[in-house]
Amino acid sequence: xxxxxxxxxxxxxxxxxxxxxxxxxxxxxxxxxxxxxxxxxxxxxxxxxxxxxxxxxxxxxxxxxxxxxxxxxxxxxxxxxxxxxxxxxxxxxxxxxxxxxxxxxxxxxxxxxxxxxxxxxxxxxxxxxxxxxxxxxxxxxxxxxxxxxxxxxxxxxxxxxxxxxxxxxxxxxxxxxxxxxxxxxxxxxxxxxxxxxxxxxxxxxxxxxxxxxxxxxxxxxxxxxxxxxxxxxxxxxxxxxxxxxxxxxxxxxxxxxxxxxxxxxxxxxxxxxxxxxxxxxxxxxxxxxxxxxxxxxxxxxxxxxxxxxxxxxxxxxxxxxxxxxxxxxxxxxxxxxxxxxxxxxxxxxxxxxxxxxxxxxxxxxxxxxxxxxxxxxxxxxxxxxxxxxxxxxxxxxxxxxxxxxxxx
Amino acid sequence: xxxxxxxxxxxxxxxxxxxxxxxxxxxxxxxxxxxxxxxxxxxxxxxxxxxxxxxxxxxxxxxxxxxxxxxxxxxxxxxxxxxxxxxxxxxxxxxxxxxxxxxxxxxxxxxxxxxxxxxxxxxxxxxxxxxxxxxxxxxxxxxxxxxxxxxxxxxxxxxxxxxxxxxxxxxxxxxxxxxxxxxxxxxxxxxxxxxxxxxxxxxxxxxxxxxxxxxxxxxxxxxxxxxxxxxxxxxxxxxxxxxxxxxxxxxxxxxxxxxxxxxxxxxxxxxxxxxxxxxxxxxxxxxxxxxxxxxxxxx
Numbered sequence: 001x002x003x004x005x006x007x008x009x010x011x012x013x014x015x016x017x018x019x020x021x022x023x024x025x026x027x028x029x030x031x032x033x034x035x036x037x038x039x040x041x042x043x044x045x046x047x048x049x050x051x052x053x054x055x056x057x058x059x060x061x062x063x064x065x066x067x068x069x070x071x072x073x074x075x076x077x078x079x080x081x082x083x084x085x086x087x088x089x090x091x092x093x094x095x096x097x098x099x100x101x102x103x104x105x106x107x108x109x110x111x112x113x114x115x116x117x118x119x120x121x122x123x124x125x126x127x128x129x130x131x132x133x134x135x136x137x138x139x140x141x142x143x144x145x146x147x148x149x150x151x152x153x154x155x156x157x158x159x160x161x162x163x164x165x166x167x168x169x170x171x172x173x174x175x176x177x178x179x180x181x182x183x184x185x186x187x188x189x190x191x192x193x194x195x196x197x198x199x200x201x202x203x204x205x206x207x208x209x210x211x212x213x214x215x216x217x218x219x220x221x222x223x224x225x226x227x228x229x230x231x232x233x234x235x236x237x238x239x240x241x242x243x244x245x246x247x248x249x250x251x252x253x254x255x256x257x258x259x260x261x262x263x264x265x266x267x268x269x270x271x272x273x274x275x276x277x278x279x280x281x282x283x284x285x286x287x288x289x290x291x292x293x294x295x296x297x298x299x300x301x302x303x304x305x306x307x308x309x310x311x312x313x314x315x316x317x318x319x320x321x322x323x324x325x326x327x328x329x330x331x332x333x334x335x336x337x338x339x340x341x342x343x344x345x346x347x348x349x350x351x352x353x354x355x356x357x358x359x360x361x362x363x364x365x366x367x368x369x370x371x372x373x374x375x376x377x378x379x380x381x382x383x384x385x386x387x388x389x390x391x392x393x394x395x396x397x398x399x400x401x402x403x404x405x406x407x408x
Numbered sequence: 409x410x411x412x413x414x415x416x417x418x419x420x421x422x423x424x425x426x427x428x429x430x431x432x433x434x435x436x437x438x439x440x441x442x443x444x445x446x447x448x449x450x451x452x453x454x455x456x457x458x459x460x461x462x463x464x465x466x467x468x469x470x471x472x473x474x475x476x477x478x479x480x481x482x483x484x485x486x487x488x489x490x491x492x493x494x495x496x497x498x499x500x501x502x503x504x505x506x507x508x509x510x511x512x513x514x515x516x517x518x519x520x521x522x523x524x525x526x527x528x529x530x531x532x533x534x535x536x537x538x539x540x541x542x543x544x545x546x547x548x549x550x551x552x553x554x555x556x557x558x559x560x561x562x563x564x565x566x567x568x569x570x571x572x573x574x575x576x577x578x579x580x581x582x583x584x585x586x587x588x589x590x591x592x593x594x595x596x597x598x599x600x601x602x603x604x605x606x607x608x609x610x611x612x613x614x615x616x617x618x619x620x621x622x623x624x625x626x627x628x629x630x631x632x633x634x635x636x637x638x639x640x641x642x643x644x645x646x647x648x649x650x651x652x653x654x655x656x657x658x659x660x661x662x663x664x665x666x667x668x669x670x671x672x673x674x675x676x677x678x679x680x681x682x683x684x685x686x687x688x689x690x691x692x693x694x695x696x697x698x699x700x701x702x703x704x705x706x707x
Contacts, residue, residue, distance in 0.1 A: 072501055131688065135695050138443050138504055142637050143691065146684035157675035165676075229501075278631065282512060289505055328520055335516040342509030346502055347494055 040199060046315045048195040050308050055202045056263045057303040061287045062213050062296065063256025068285070069293035070217055071249035072229025073133070076281045077144030078257045080151035083276030084124055085117035085258025086171075086265035091161045092116055093172025093266075103163040103170075110174040114262055121258020125251045133246040136232070148278050155273035167272030171265045174201055198267055205263075206300075209256060214296045216252075225249050226294070283307070286338040290345055292354030301353050310334040410543045415667040416660065421550030422619055423659020424557035428612030429636035430643065430651035431564070432605040438581040438646050439601035441500075442492065445507040447609060448630035449514035454480040454610025455530065455617050456518050459625045463527040472530060476610040483514075484606030485599050493595070511630075519627050526625045531618035553615035560608065561652055568648075573600060581646070635662065638687035644700020653698065658683045 039047050064078050093113035094105025132143040155162045162168060174181040181197045192200075216222045224245040227235035236242055265271040283306050291302020313330035349355045429451065436444045444450075454476040461472035487510060495503050529535075533548035540546070568574035573596070579587040580597045588594055617629055639658040643650025666679035696702045 068501075072499070074501055074504055131692060135691065138500060139691065139695070141443075141445075141504060142641065143688065145634065145637060146681075146687060149684050150681050153675070153677055153681045156677060278634075282508060285505065285508060286512065289509075332516050332520050335512055336520070339509050339511075339513030339516060342512065343491060343506055346506045346509065347491060350498075350502060 036203075040196065045193045045195050047312075048193065048199055050311050050315065052195055052198050052202055052267055053264070053311065054304050054308040055199075055206045056260050056267060057284075057287070057307040058206055058300040059209050059263065060257050060260035061284055061291070061299040061303040062209055063253045063260065064284045065288045065293065065295070065299045066213060066225070066256070067249045067253035069288055069295065069298075070222060070229065071225035071246060073246060073249065074138055074141035075144045075250075075253070076141055076278065076285070077147040078253075078284045079276040079278065079280035080144070080147040081121045081125065081254045081257035082261030082264065082280070083151050083155055083271075083273075084121045085261030086271050086276070087155065087158075087162050088117040088120040088258065089113045089262035089265060090168055090171050090271070094168070094170045095172075103168045104160050105170060105172075107172075110172070113172055114174070114259060117262035118255040118259035121261070122251045122255035125254030126247065129247045129250045130243075133243065133250060144281075145278070148276070148281060151276055152273055155276065162271075162273065165273065167270055167275075169270050171269050171271065174198070174266060202263070210296050210300065213299075217294070217296075221245070221248055229294075283338075286342055288352075290338060290341050290352055292352030293350070295352070295354040298352050298354040305353070306334070306338055411667065413544050415663050417544065417546060418550065418667075419660035419663035420656065421547070421553050421659070422616075422663055423656035424554045425612055425616045425619055425655075426636055426639050426659045427557055427652040427655025428560065428608050428615070429633050430639040430655040431560075431648065432608045432612065433636055433640050434643075434645065434648055434651040435601050435605045435608075437640075438648070439577060440492070440598050442503055442507070443500075444605070445504060446487075446511040446514060447605070447636070448633035449511050449518070450480050450484065450606055450609035451613030451616065451633045452518050452627070452630035453483065453514050454606070455613035455629060456522065456527075456625060458530040458610065458614050459527045459617075462530050469530065469532050473610065473614060476614070477607045480606035480610045481603045482606075484602035488598050488602040492598070515627070515630055522625065522627055526627075529617045529620070529622055529625050530614050533618075535618065535621055535623060547619075549615065549618040553619060556611060556615065557652075560611065564604075564648070573597075577601065635683045638683040638690075640697075641687045642690050642697055644697030646701055647697065647699035650697055650699035658686065661686055 036051070039051055043051075060078060060082060063081075064075065067073050067075050091104055092106050092108045093110065094103065094107070096105050096107050097103065128143070128147065132140045156165050173183065179185060181201050183197070184191065184193050185197050186192065187197075187200075217226075224235070224240045225248075227238065227240055228242055228245045232242055235245070261276070265275075284303075287302035287306040288299055289302070290305055291300065292298020310330040310333070313333070345352055349359070351358065429447065432447050432450070433444060436442055436447075456476075457479045458472045458476035461467040461475050462469060467475070491506060491510075492503065495506060531549050532552050535547075535549065537549075538545040538547045539551075568578055576587070576592045577597050577600060579590065579592055580594060584594060587597075613629060613633070616633065617626065620626065620629075620632075635658060636655065639654035640651055641654070642657060643652070643654025661682050662679050665674070665682040669675075669678045690697060
């Protein structure tokens with residue numbers, strides 16, 4: 001607890017919320033917040049829409065990261081759970097059928113269908129989990145692969161709820177009282193677009209999920225997941241119930257995926273069975289691998305990378321148009337990129353973009369330490385010199401540096 | 409009854425394609441304990457090369473297939489050497505993920521190359537040509553796929569049983585360290601496994617495409633090949649005969665459910681999930697499959 005930096009009365013609260021503690025990360029967070037505000041206010045509807053979808057994707061990516069990043073279990077099933085969430089929301093919140101062929105809807109409120117979509121997905125996760133997780137290794141990957149196909153079948157055949165092959169349109173809008181977040185509405189006299197309205201509940205929701213995950217990762221269940229991931233035998237010896245830990249991660253992951261699926265369908269207003277395909281699952285895997293496994297910010301950055309960039313390229317036609325009509329679509333272009341990046345990151349930086357950022361920070365610190373070290377104590381310089389020869393000693397070096405810096 | 413015989417025959421033909429695909433998975437798994445999630449897209453790439461060679465470059469069927477096999481063998485060996493070789497000792501999670509990366513890369517590459525004008529689907533015979541016996545149609549492509557699968561199984565058996573390299577592969581599968589101590593070059597064994605698997609993938613892909621009866625090349629071929637997962641789980645992950653038996657059984661399950669689902673009560677597309685339901689059943693009852701080693705661990 002010898003972390004440097006100003007210690008104000010807000011520090012414990014900030015630490016509890018998982019807010020950045022160093023001044024540099026605080027500055028970064030501030031820049032991010034300003035950027036978000038600028039896009040929200042002046043970016044125009046296209047960008048806000050991309051922001052909305054990215055935030056929804058980030059919630060699902062956080063869910064996958066709980067299971068795959070923290071608990072180390074391979075899952076291809078996130079698309080299935082998102083679909084479950086979406087259709088639960090549609091059934092509970094959708095408007096009652098007007099024509100005989102219309103899919104069913106109960107017309108319940110936002111505060112019911114949003115948590116319910118997560119809970120139903122979590123419940124199905126808890127039903128499937130015991131079968132899939134009892135087997136060690138990659139079996140979960142294969143079982144969840146099967147789930148995606150079974151989901152496709154169910155979503156096509158349960159016409160009463162899903163609307164069949166053509167999908168269903170009357171997805172419920174998040175409304176509180178008379179205020180709908182899915183239509184252009186004025187707030188405090190300022191006219192907002194649909195996407196701007198949707199942004200308002202999404203941002204706190206994503207923040208809530210992110211803080212929750214950041215905290216649970218550092219509490220007992222989170223530590224248990226990471227222990228199971230790193231070495232199952234060792235984790236079992238330490239008294240962790242492997243089965244409980246894995247099921248816990250699977251259920252929480254399914255819950256978040258279900259919620260994200262409901263939000264996604266509500267945001268786009270339509271869902272066809274084809275939405276919840278294997279491709280979607282693979283995109284989320286790409287997101288957490290590129291962003292950073294077992295990292296909250298990694299999930300968010302990864303979701304932005306995989307989902308926002310192709311949409312942005314499309315919306316603003318940033319791709320060079322070929323003279324011939326056989327141009328590469330933005331989806332294909334980004335798929336090539338993330339396919340390559342998965343391989344490159346796994347080879348050279350398994351911690352993803354977040355790992356890269358950490359590396360840059362460490363390198364910066366090293367440069368800074370060296371500069372300071374020349375002026376102050378010799379202890380620092382020798383520590384730096386030895387750490388350069390043996391990079392494994394990084395942690396020790398940082399400790400020494402801090403102690404050397406403390407008297408200043 | 410005619411319908412049943414017809415379906416059994418189609419199931420056998422499809423099953424032999426699945427057996428080939430499953431063999432590709434099993435050979436790699438036996439040699440290096442890697443589950444190659446990109447195997448489906450190996451099929452796709454191989455078939456695409458064959459298709460392009462036949463329809464754009466006007467090559468004959470056999471040279472085209474050889475070319476396609478060459479390409480998939482090359483991709484497999486290069487991927488093994490450049491990527492997987494550096495991953496030895498990393499957790500299985502990472503290794504599986506890297507094959508998923510390759511899967512995305514190959515699928516997208518083919519999607520872009522195909523663009524909007526699909527070439528034809530390659531097949532040794534015309535898609536509709538068949539011998540009719542007693543009201544049952546025996547498609548020539550289907551017959552060919554059964555015969556070729558049997559030939560490949562025999563060749564593979566002979567290779568593993570009677571050649572030095574086959575012996576090296578079997579030794580490595582039993583105990584990698586002991587095999588190394590005996591002077592076997594593990595890197596050669598890995599390269600061989602990926603090469604053989606790539607070659608088989610192209611053949612399996614061509615027959616799968618021909619059997620689907622689709623006159624044009626279909627980018628979804630790789631995803632269809634994922635049905636080989638139920639096949640290898642059923643047969644046992646590390647068993648070569650298991651892969652063949654599993655493939656045939658899953659092929660039969662697929663075709664029979666497809667043939668009889670017209671009666672309606674199972675809904676649309678039940679055949680697309682019936683193999684996976686079989687797989688889940690197997691995992692519940694006998695997770696190591698019919699012929700696999702009983703080393704699957706439960707917690």
